[in-house]
Amino acid sequence: MRYQLVSTVTVAAALALAGCSKKAPEELPPPPATETPTPPPPAAQGPVPGTQAHFVQVMNGQDTIYFDTDRYNIDSADQVALQQQAQYLAQYPNVRATIEGHADERGTREYNLALGERRANAAKNYLVSLGVSPDRISVVSYGKERPKALGSNEQAWAQNRRAVTIVLN
């Protein structure tokens, strides 16, 4: 009796272990995309490296930095994004970029043009401090003329107070 119980348990355990014993993967998992920039995926698919489309894809949202109302300082989150941008630009040294400065609609038109200019310039200065050559980067301000979020509320305005880096093809 005891011997039968032990053997049954042993067999069941073996079966159970067999169920999850396949640990050896059949194929290697793809490397994570957010790690350091890797060599581009197979050339037949995806955008050409060094182009705006590729840049946007690789940056995954880090091509844009955000500001508080009436502010143009680079905070810590902005610094992380700008560092990634600087790394991309270092990887493709022939690429030029433009930084667009924007403001939210809740201010007067002409001052917002100047403020957008200020924000874009702050981003450029930080990139330059990270080693990017200044003649590779130009700056343009759109003031409040080109909102990204269309609402008239705090969330929309927070999204519109931005500096966007555009890679020039």
Added chain:
Amino acid sequence: MFVRILALLAFSLSAPAVAQEVVPPPPDVFDSEGGLEVTVTDESAWQDLGIAIPAFATNANVPTPANTQGTGALGAELARVVYNDLRFNGLFKPTGPDSLPRPTYNQITAPAFNQWAGRRAEMLVHGYVRANEDGKLTVGCYLYDVQLQNELVRAGWVVEPSDWRRAAHKCADLVYSRLSGENPFFDSKIAYIAETGPKDARVKRLAIMDSDGANHRFITAGNATALTPRYSPDYKKIVYLSYLDGNPRIFVYDIASGRQQLISQSSNPTFAPRWSPDGKWILYSMAVAGNTDIYRVSAEGGPSTKLTDSPGIDIGGSFSPDGTRIVFESDRSGSQQCYIMNADGSNQRRISFFGGRCATPEWSPRGDLIAFTHIVGDLRVAVMNPNGGGLRYLTNSWQDEAPTWAPNGRIVQFFRTARGSGEASLWQVDLTGRNERRLPTPVGASDPAWGPVLP
């Protein structure tokens, strides 16, 4: 006994009240020099002056290029333009030609006052139009006081048939300035930005029109965003901002030839162009490495003079009517505030100390007030004295900005942005805060600027 005490108390308390009920008569002084002195006070609410504007008469109903049906119909049209000018002004209550009898040509200079006395019209406008042999039109305009039965003012103009509306505006100006004491402003033009398209991809075109919205014309095609135009004082040029080459650049556009040229050859972005009152100078703001300052350049071109030099955004700038001082906005103190400096850039001093942010200051052509946008949560149009006191609001909406003045310094024009849709429209308001009205435009509109009265 107890009740007696109560009565005494009550009486003593009410005695002063009773004494105050008696209104003393106004002080009268019998002065042998001035005679009896009397005071007459107007305590009524504002009364709009009633004006009757019947159709203009003509000596002979002949064809004219100005109107397909001849000078007779043109006379009615002229009166309608005058009526609409005065109607939207907020000071008068005119009655237009469509509900009034038509006077004859002879009655223009000898009105039948009895006929008009019963119509609650204190004033009467009569006019005539004649077609001259060379094709031009002669328009005469007369203003009468119906109750006193006398003529107040008259004037006449000779105009091309294509300019017939200007003659009507001149007549409205004559009536308006005679009855309000203000300078005229109807015979003028407005430059603005016409807007179409969705909020994140607006098409913005430069456009011009008469002060009443007629003779509308688009100047730019809309491929490049155009912003903040300003008419030159002689109406020959418009200075404005365009993204023609992808960057904000200021152009001086010559209306007659249709050509435009850059105001500055610098590659730095330039914004906020302004004219001096004599048309000789143009102010503009340029951003160098994030720092924006105000510059002055001759309207003919040439080198620019830097007027401000603070580590912040100094932008805009509006000359006083005598050309000696400039009011501008600057955030050197940490937030947008209004400053005044001499025309050469010296003696810069802040004038706005009332809280909130002061933006887009504009000096009145009369010199007595500065209109600006006051940002206190909402953006509101307000006026203040040139020393920063006497703050008074003219509007109270979610977002009203960029006020500019009518040529007579009595009407303020601005644009209003709707919450959510971001749709912009042009509005005008009288300096007393009354009569806020929308200026009709074919599509959305912003950045209005008013030119001077045409001579």
Added chain:
Amino acid sequence: MAVLANLTREERVGLGIAVGAHIALVAGLMLQPGQRDAMPMPERMTVSLAEDVSLQSTSPNPTTEAAAAVAPELAPEPEPQPPVEPQPRAIERPVPQPVQPPKPQAQPKPQPKPTQAPKPQPSAKPQPQPKPTPTTAAKPKTGGSRIGDDFLKGSSDGDRAAERGSVAAAFGPAEAASLNSAIARQIKPHWSAPSGVDAEELVTMVRFRLNRDGTLAGEPICVSQSGITASNAAQKGLHCERAIRAVRLAAPFDLPDQFYDKWKLITSRFDRRL
């Protein structure tokens, strides 16, 4: 009651005294009023109020007695006589009968007396009147009147003059107040200030002369202006013009003839108050 039982004797006595005293107080208050004497009624007198005081007294002397009048005897039917053309003034102006100070006597007839008494009499009263008692000539005693020549016999004419008060021989503040109001009231409907910024600050003084019948003699002129600021300077000419216009439209004025000397020259101040 169980509570009361717990009290000591002293407390019970004190409570009783307190209740009793309260009752006595209430009873005393309620019974008091019946014992007072009635206050004497004040005697009737005419009162006029004026803020300023002039050198000569212009208020009527208060009289306490009002004499009784005896109803006149009706005379027999008079012979019909040709009707006399009625005085135009008698018809036009309403006779201000109810304005007279309260008198117990009856006044059965229109006022023949005032033609003898000095004219400004009624304007001594506190209420302003546009016109004094019209200078009605004595009502024609002919033409169907059944009142005989002695119809005044019973009236207390002697006292009446005293009752009405001795006439204001001088022109004082009360009369000036009435004139002010009369003139202002006639000009005001025609006066509207021009609108504009700071329009309430503007003040214009207009001087004009009047003829005896109230029409304008010559043109009104603006003698001075004040309250001009940078914002309302554009309206100052218009302010003067509208003030003159208001005066011209108000003419002819309707003012008491006997004071013509006082209102033949007027300086009027025009302003605006919200």
